[in-house]
Amino acid sequence: MLKVLFKESLFFAWQSLVANKLRSFLSLLGITIGIFAIILVFTIVDGLENNIRGSIQSLGNNVVYIQKWPWDFGPDYPWWKYMNRPVPQYYELDDLQKRCKSVDALAYRIGKRKTIKYKSNSIQNAVVAGISHDFYKIKNFDLSSGRYFTQNETDAGYHLALIGANIASGLFPNEDPIGKEVKIGGYKAVVIGVIKKEGESLLGNSFDYQIVTPFNFARYFLDPKSENSDPIIYAKAKPNVTNAEMMSELTGVLRGIRKLKPMGEPNFALNETSLISKGFDGLFDIIGTAGWIIGGFSILVGGFGIANIMFVSVRERTNLIGIQKSLGAKNFFILVQFLGESVMLSTIGGFFGLLITYLITLLGKDAIDMDISLTSTNIILGFTISILIGIISGFIPAYSAAQLDPVEAIRSN
Amino acid sequence: MTRPKIITFICIIGYLSVVFTFPQVFSPQIKKLGVLMPAIYGILVAANFIACVGLWYFKQWGVQLYLISVFAKTLFYLLVDQVGFGFYFNIAISVIFMFILLRFYPKMDPNL
Structure with missing residues (x-):
């Protein structure tokens, strides 16, 4: 019974969308733009993140870089401390090879x-x-x-x-x-x-x-x-040796090779790839949050658009609602009918938003030679947002339609 | 019976909280928790909104849905270990609202 009710309600909703093609198109445009904006930003951020993580992985997780300059992304980088340091020399490689056990x-x-x-x-x-x-x-x-x-x-x-x-x-x-x-x-x-x-x-x-x-x-x-x-x-740790253990040994051996005083400042930097990851984590958080704010408000505006069009739709079909109710339609039937219409609108809008994002990622892939693709997580997220915005923006108009008095509704023009 | 002012106040707070919590559905923080987490959190936000609509129309199902959504939201935050000042503040406010809503519950319309 409930299944038939749902089916019939959704059929009515579909009929209404098809009957007002231009209006349906304009109202779903807001959601399309919103979903497109937010999912595109997420897709780009995910692509860049994967690329950088892949690049960092190719540098090696258990590899330490012995260099003159430390990798530091802080604002107060004391470059004057490092500028007089010597660069690593080839002969140091032989000495390290002989002395390092880790x-x-x-x-x-x-x-x-x-x-x-x-x-x-x-x-x-x-x-x-x-x-x-x-x-x-x-x-x-x-x-x-x-x-x-x-x-x-x-x-x-x-x-x-x-x-x-x-x-x-x-x-x-x-x-x-x-x-x-x-x-x-x-x-x-x-x-x-x-x-x-x-x-x-x-x-x-x-x-x-x-x-x-x-x-x-x-x-x-x-x-x-x-x-x-x-x-x-480059120094790569043995399988059961941590980077910290290896770095401790490297520090001692390098200090010996360079004849540094026991309490003196080291004149070399031991850099790990995790330092780069940390530096980029903050950047991705900022980009992700910016995309979230921009896309979030686009979606909200799109939602208001759908709510507005649903109010208009209820107003237009008040007479029809009265007839349906007088013929025995339950409040729930009217509610599902209008709610179905708004969810359908926003889901179609979301689908087009995802489609545009997909096409742009295809174009982008060729243009920048980077693996940026629409992931299943982002597709699920796009549809989730669309359905939710449909429910939230369509519920008040649908509920107010369901609450209409059949006699008053039939009388209305 | 007409809607008491305190219920109107709770509904307005509820609507505003939905406007501000809805963008959190697709926030990077929620997204990081898992593939289905935005959907689950979104259902909770939608349930909260629908409960507010029910309360606005002075319906008993509004109170029932409000209680369920508050309980589910609390459980969600506990499960994903997002417990901070905001969490305790929300619980405190929700408990106060629940007492007020339950006080008016018998006077509310039991129909859909």
Whole structure:
């Protein structure tokens, strides 16, 4: 019985929506814009967050970066304390390797933007990195073709290179890059591998625009003592060792290597990826809250629009309500009929809002080469908000319609 | 019987609280709690609003729904561990409102 009642009420509601197409369209437009605004912001924030978290993950959760400058995002960054510090040196890597027990792998890297040439093709501002052999144990990257350096090749500084996917497609549009010679800073290097495409990274650490060479070759055109080469020593903890334990050992060993006084300030920074995560958490909270406020008020305005149109609808159909009630329609039937109409309106509006968001994410994906997609969580959220706004904005008009006296209702014009 | 002023006051407070709590349904804080949490919280907000409409029309089902929604909301906050000053303040206000509503309950219309 209740099922039939619902079905019939919703049929009446649908008939009314179809009968007033323009009015229905205009009233659902508010909800469409509101849902579009809020879900688009959530989708973008989720996409950016996933991208940054992915980038941070690729940096390694159990990896510590030994650098000159600490990663600190606070407003009172005391840069003057750090500017006279020395940069990490390659020889320190050997000493650390010999003395540290908690470290699984250590690697050294220098890097700078350079122009890469192959015949008449060239790529400007490609990141040229010089690495020690164990770099592959710390950084996650796959090769789409070719191979990694051997221990002998990195130690002896062979003129070899691994190139990122975008460098490969830029320099070798119609050729296989493996075995070809590229020019880096005037030095020739043979390409022995192509790194699999990673896509854009907001942290700028994607291998797509990088060219990786052995450190002993890179030192010909990059100065490891210069800060411009951004020298870093990476340390990866052993499986059962925490970052804190490893950092404690690294601090002691590095102080020994640099001959620092026991109570003196350290002249190096041990950075963890969690520091970046913390820095971005605050940013995402701000963006999310801003989107929430903007979208929230759009939805509220859309809800007022639907409430307004439902009042008009009740007023217009007062006569019909009277006839329905005089023929035996219960209050509940009238209530469900009008409530169904407003929920239908807002759900259709929400659907279009989600559809527009989906189309924009498709366009955006191609435009910015980043994985921004409408997640099931956001779809559920979009429909939830639509249904709720339909219930909230339609309940008062529907209830007032249900409360009408049949005689008075029939008499009304 | 006409609606007493105190019930009108409770309804206005209720409507205003719905206007301000509705955006919380899709707030990042609620979203972080789980996929279905915005929906659950939204149902509670909608129930609170419908209860206020019932109270506005001086209906007994309004009081019943108000009691259920307050109880469910309290349970929700406890389950998601969102207990702070606002939580205790809300409970205090709701308890006062409940006493007032129950006082008028026998005089209210029992029909839909």
